[in-house]
Amino acid sequence: MSNLQNPPALKLLSPLGFWDGALGTFARELSPQQFKTWIQPLTLISYNESEYLLTIGAPNRFKLDWIKKTFSDRFQELATEYFGYAISLNFVLNVDGASSQTAVETSPIEVVGLPVALINHDNPSTDEHAFEIEDHSKLNPNLTFETFVTGKANQLARAASIQVAHNPGTSYNPMFLYGGVGLGKTHLIHAIGNHLLKEKPGARIRYIHAEQYVSDVVRAYQQKAFDRFKRYYHSLDLLLIDDIQFFSGKSRTQEEFFYAFEALLSNKSQVIITSDTYPKEMAGIDDRLISRFDSGLTVAIEPPELEMRVAILMKKALIEGIPMSEDVAFFVAKHLRSNVRELEGALRKILAFVRFHGKEVTIEVARMALKDLLSIQNRQISVENIQKSVADFYSIKVADMYSKRRPANIARPRQIAMFMAKELTQKSLPEIGELFGGRDHTTVLHAVRKIGEERTRDGQLNHEIHVIEQTLKS
Secondary structure, X not given: OOOOOOOOOOEEEOHHHHHHHHHHHHHHHOOHHHHHHHHOOOEEEEEEOOOOEEEEEEOOHHHHHHHHHHOHHHHHHHHHHHHOOOOEEEEEEOOOOOOHHHHOOOOOEEEOOOOHHHOOOOOHHHHHHHHHHOOOOOOOOOOOOOOOOOOOOOHHHHHHHHXXXXXXXXXXXXXXXXXXXXXXXXXXXXXXXXXXXXXXXXXXXXXXXXXXXXXXXXXXXXXXOHHHHHHHHHOOOEEEEEOXXXXXXXXXXXXXXXHHHHHHHHOOOEEEEEEOOOHHHOOOOOHHHHHHHHOOEEEEOOOOOHHHHHHHHHHHHHHOOOOOOHHHHHHHXXXXXXXXXXXXXXXXXXXXXXXXXXXXXXHHHHHHHOHHHHHHHHHHOOHHXXXXXXXXXXXXXXXXXXXXXXXXXXXXXXXXXXXXXXXXXXXXXHHHHHHXXXXXHHHHHHHHHHHHHHHHHOHHHHHHHHHHHHHHHX
16 A cells, blocks of 8 residues: 555645755766756656646757656656655756746645654644654664774774764764765764664654755745744754755755754754765855864765775675675776775676676676776776876876976875876886886885875875865766
């Protein structure tokens, strides 16, 4: 029986709510460039309630054809998940760019999924009662400390998270985790929530993505329900808010979050925030919020090192019931370096391949299963791209990478580029040396060891390398 036929609590949703959520999901799943190119130009044109038909517009024929081919299935999944029943999608050409804010029929649809705090019933007493008993944590029970693979790249973040889980509201409040996509930020904050829920089953906990918080603010504004909104968020024991960079440019949302933040901290409630960027580097965020974020503990999560990537692959393969040998895991891990999500995707491809063909997991089988992905990886990052990205970051000329000049402002970026070339490409030391002006392989080895050791001790250098890596992979 569907949620619509037997709902535990009816809540108001609108097509605009679906659209906000869908955009947030795509923003998390795609690279910023992909999202900006394909998803951001789309508009939600209309919703026909009697026919369960959503019409989505694309600005030109090329984008329309590509969206239909590439993203229509994902839109369909999100719509069905949101409304709770099958929704038909119609992709059309929309050259005038009609805004979804004005073109969509905004009659609400009753389905399950929003905080009771934002419901606008006719009966105020029912509303208040429903709000008081709402406890929708949105935690994923599978994301725990036990299922989190630890390595040098995330050991500080994990240790801090465990400390917060055992002493919420007193240790590191707020805690701010930042790093690229798929590195484990969301896993860690869910693990904190799950630990606290296990220790204190009655605790009021809420995990929320920043885009959903924005949608809650919009609905509270539309329904004149800010008192209920504030009572809900200000009374939490633990607020876990993911990808807060999506608050950028949304002044009303930032204002409401500031008040919630202050109220929670004054109540000794724990606030944990994640972002893809260091707080002071976030654009479009109010200075007073950035100051509050900096007042607690700020921890970076870096891309996993080789040994950690191997451990992740072997552990997840074992969970799937198809053990992976260490040599196969090393082969995959050496080619895929960016994040855990990419590793998981590669593992799924390999496991699907071996199950379909009835083969064992070998290096050759892994190579066949990942041939398209490996081809893309090899094209994306080259020594030349690394040299250009490092030169741009440190404001030197690309030609300085090959020159014999050795002033510190050139020699150090050159060593960083050599280190990254060894980490991010399949080139040998002699090949890298040749691409850096014919240098000997021992020079490259010295640079790799020096920068590798310094990176573990120097937080600023580690952050700079992280930023350059994200630039290369975006």
